[in-house]
Amino acid sequence: ELKVEQNPLFLSMQEGKNYTIYCNYSTTSDRLYWYRQDPGKSLESLFVLLSNGAVKQEGRLMASLDTKARLSTLHITAAVHDLSATYFCAVGLDSNYQLIWGAGTKLIIKP
């Protein structure tokens, strides 16, 4: 059974600081997603990572994937208040359309 674990589950940080959210998964997968969810809103796709060593960046967010370690990271650089949200990673089962989701990391960035 594929399990996806995120940590931390809650993170409060000051603007301007850097931090990393971790996503570990328990079995092989051919794709990993990062989504953002604002309170009461829909899930917004951030990144899709497909191969070992893949790195994608958008603004202050950078995601990477290590398939050998079964680990993805979402790094936040010089955080700003607007990045406050819950961030989810989701892992795709090989040759399958199901996504298995982590519990989410609630990120609060204080001005």
Place this chain on the structure above:
Amino acid sequence: GAGVSQTPSNKVTEKGKYVELRCDPISGHTALYWYRQSLGQGPEFLIYFQGTGAADDSGLPNDRFFAVRPEGSVSTLKIQRTERGDSAVYLCASSLFGGGPETQYFGPGTRLLVL
């Protein structure tokens, strides 16, 4: 263009009642997914449609849950004899073809509360 829409946005019902939740996917998307999200958790897969057919319904918790997509576009998730444990946000997503590395685009969800 328009994203995935879901109606109603909120639904309050009594234990034992029947409810229908509607999803209107992005135009042209052949794949449609239903998920359930409980407070403080990630989404949990329920069912996947490829066109009109349910390609995978392995996530449906029991036979009180049923979903249809008769014309390959709009989908309805139906819950019979609702229980308090069914209370959650029901999310719908769609993607262009289904499977592989496609991004799933989510609707805003329907918040179901069973009293």
